[in-house]
Amino acid sequence: MAELVEIAAADDPRLADYRDLRDVQLRKHLEAEHGLFLAEGAKVVRRAIEGGFPVRSFLMAPRWLDGLADVLATTDAPCYVVSEALAEEVTGFHVHRGALASLVRRPLPSxxxxxxxxxxxxxxxxxxxxxxxxxxxxxxxxxxxxxxxxxxxxxxxxxxxxxxxxxxxxxxxxxxxxxxxxxxxxxxxxxxxxxxxxxxxxxxxxxxxxxxxxxxxxxxxxxxxxxxxxxxxxxxxxxxxxxxxxxxxxxxxxxxxxxxxxxxxxx
Amino acid sequence: MAELVEIAAADDPRLADYRDLRDVQLRKHLEAEHGLFLAEGAKVVRRAIEGGFPVRSFLMAPRWLDGLADVLATTDAPCYVVSEALAEEVTGFHVHRGALASLVRRPLPSxxxxxxxxxxxxxxxxxxxxxxxxxxxxxxxxxxxxxxxxxxxxxxxxxxxxxxxxxxxxxxxxxxxxxxxxxxxxxxxxxxxxxxxxxxxxxxxxxxxxxxxxxxxxxxxxxxxxxxxxxxxxxxxxxxxxxxxxxxxxxxxxxxxxxxxxxxxxx
Known part of the structure; x- marks a missing residue:
């Protein structure tokens, strides 16, 4: 079961994976260096995990927790629970579909x-x-x-x-x-x-x-x-x-x- | 020939047609009330005018004037010439394709x-x-x-x-x-x-x-x-x-x- 971690400060370093999602250049560097990618929206998050990608963390407002409870149950990754205002402040845009996950890229096949x-x-x-x-x-x-x-x-x-x-x-x-x-x-x-x-x-x-x-x-x-x-x-x-x-x-x-x-x- | 009008102040009322292009609700009201629509980019501006829509005005940075000279020659509408920074300030976004035109909607056919x-x-x-x-x-x-x-x-x-x-x-x-x-x-x-x-x-x-x-x-x-x-x-x-x-x-x-x-x- 994912550990629910409430976070109230936008500069909390644990939110680093989710910063400035509209800044394409910054994101390219960050994702390449850390070998991560982001999934946005409950449906896409679910499919990424069903596709076998390991989770680094989740980020979502409280109202999305119930709908993803079965997914959260499959992992020990932290789930950062934040207000919608804080999510917007960190990511740089209004997260319409509520849930985000940071996942680990896998080596590409031949x-x-x-x-x-x-x-x-x-x-x-x-x-x-x-x-x-x-x-x-x-x-x-x-x-x-x-x-x-x-x-x-x-x-x-x-x-x-x-x-x-x-x-x-x-x-x-x-x-x-x-x-x-x-x-x-x-x-x-x-x-x-x-x-x-x-x-x-x-x-x-x-x-x-x-x-x-x-x-x-x-x-x-x-x-x-x-x-x-x-x-x-x-x-x-x-x-x-x-x-x-x-x-x-x-x-x-x-x-x-x-x-x-x-x-x-x-x- | 369109009259070239240099404008240096973002609050100039002649730029009203071009304000806040990312604000969908505001734009819907503004365009409905004034019976106008906007074309963005030299190619699309050209096609709108070839399609017979009357022009209210153009808005562009100096470097786009030459490419649209033949189009500007076909109308007496004003062409507001502004810096790219001013265009961005008025419209609310970076105008990648440079030229904008405000055109008159026509009655819809049966x-x-x-x-x-x-x-x-x-x-x-x-x-x-x-x-x-x-x-x-x-x-x-x-x-x-x-x-x-x-x-x-x-x-x-x-x-x-x-x-x-x-x-x-x-x-x-x-x-x-x-x-x-x-x-x-x-x-x-x-x-x-x-x-x-x-x-x-x-x-x-x-x-x-x-x-x-x-x-x-x-x-x-x-x-x-x-x-x-x-x-x-x-x-x-x-x-x-x-x-x-x-x-x-x-x-x-x-x-x-x-x-x-x-x-x-x-x-």
Whole structure:
């Protein structure tokens, strides 16, 4: 059973994991150095713990204790009980969903382990927005993808905002970081995957045609701004587009990835 | 040619249209009473004006003037030129994309006018998040939908955040507000549309089956939280789901609407 610890001072050092949650740069340093990440909201906290991540601590106002009682019963980690005003003062924003937990990151699995048995994987080259990373994880998991691979520059799926938007899919969908960018797609091809890059290249085929009849597929998504790198665009086995109306800006990356995952999963 | 007016005081009354852009309640009152809306970013400002909306004024730092010179040449509205620090002080946030414009709302067209000639329309019952409204407009326009209808409780497509996320699609996709909620779907059926509600109802069919072979389709989307109202769910001619993996939360409404629009547009 978690130990309930009432805290009344915003500068209490035990609250260090929860400071200034809107300061992305500060959080990146803090989370990397301490090997932690945050889950926000009772549902997401529950899923993180069900996903096997060890808890460092919880932080919540008294009214959230009952709803998480069964979760608190599973651990000896401290649960810091604070007023909502104090929570806001420490974190820097109004914590709508009430409960926070600080969890321990685990070593990432190998690419081979993540790909073992997978038939549909999504590969993110340089999605830099945490909301988009979370949205892609949620869609990929919901639409039946088996795994995600992230290039070195892709944003962190365990950053608070990614975790929240993914609604826990970052805990359930197997994923890891590619250690090597340059030849990552040929390596996937060598592993038996047809790499299909979503891009506006001249030789792109409609996504339904591009994935028709394929066995193992790696769906490759670029960045929100400039899209895929030239290297990855050219290295992919196939290039695909989502057919769109004329004179319209492309879909945003979250919408495009949802459509592409849907079509690919139903190939 | 817009008149360039340098302003150095944050309390200058000519900047009233641009105050406190993060204060949603204040902005709703201000925009409704003055019949205005804001466009943010050079690209979106340009599209609003190309869409025929009259300009009340512009607000921008000097470095954005050149890029919008051709747009400024088309109007006699004042362009308030301010430092970036002053823009931030007035609006309440850092204006990343530099240029803002305050534009005049136009009377909404009739439902009949919006439906005239349309084959695929999206109907939003109670999407309350401006980001989601904007995302749905963008996806619907990109994927070939002809129009959007909004129930009385749906969030405002011309709110700054909706406009920004839609990347201008709120100007190009014909839309209007339904004045009547209760019998809106039967009225659409009477107008020759098959109403297809996206919902997790027991009798929902996979979306591809639900729309196969239909002529005019009205794709009906509920709210982010509790989904469609019981009345609309039951009043729809058909109920449809996007097939999903077991034990996974549903797709978010922006992802689900992108997939549903894609499938419906290709029926």
């Amino acid at each position: 690419v081979a382990d993540v790909l073992d048995g997978a038939r549909s994987v999504v590969v993110l080259e340089e999605i830099v927005d945490h909301t988009n990373v979370g949205a892609i994880f949620r869609s990929a998991a919901a639409l039946g993808f088996d795994a995600a691979l992230l290039a070195p520059r892709c944003a962190d799926p365990l950053y608070r905002r990614s975790v929240k938007v993914a609604m826990g899919a970052v805990f359930s969908l197997p994923w890891t970081r590619l250690t090597e960018w340059r030849d990552a797609l040929p390596a996937l091809s060598a592993a038996g995957f047809t790499t299909v890059a979503l891009t506006l290249a001249d030789d792109s085929a409609p996504i339904e045609e591009a994935v028709a009849g394929l066995d193992k597929v790696a769906l490759v998504l670029g960045s929100e701004g400039h899209g895929l790198s030239a290297r990855w665009e050219q290295a992919a086995d196939r290039r695909a587009i989502i057919p769109m109306a004329a004179e319209i800006d492309s879909l945003n990356v979250a919408a495009a990835s949802a459509v592409a995952c849907y079509v690919t999963a139903r190939r | 439902v009949a006018d919006v439906l005239d000639g349309a084959r695929s329309v999206v109907v939003l019952e109670e999407i309350v998040d401006h980001t989601n409204v904007g995302a749905i407009f963008r996806s619907a326009a990109a994927l070939g939908f002809d129009a959007a209808l909004l129930a009385p409780r749906c969030a405002d497509p011309l709110y700054r955040r909706s406009v920004k996320v839609a990347m201008g699609a709120v100007f190009s996709l014909p839309w209007t507000r339904l004045t009547e909620w209760r019998d809106a779907l039967p009225a659409l059926s009477a107008a020759g549309f098959t109403t297809v509600a996206l919902t997790l109802a027991d009798d929902s069919a996979p979306i591809e089956e639900a729309v196969a072979g239909l002529d005019k389709v009205a794709l009906v989307l509920g709210s982010e939280g509790h989904g469609l109202s019981a009345r609309w769910e039951q009043a729809a001619d058909r109920r449809a789901i996007i097939p999903m993996a077991a034990e996974i939360d549903s797709l978010n409404v922006a992802a689900a609407s992108a997939v549903a629009c894609y499938v419906t547009a290709r029926r």
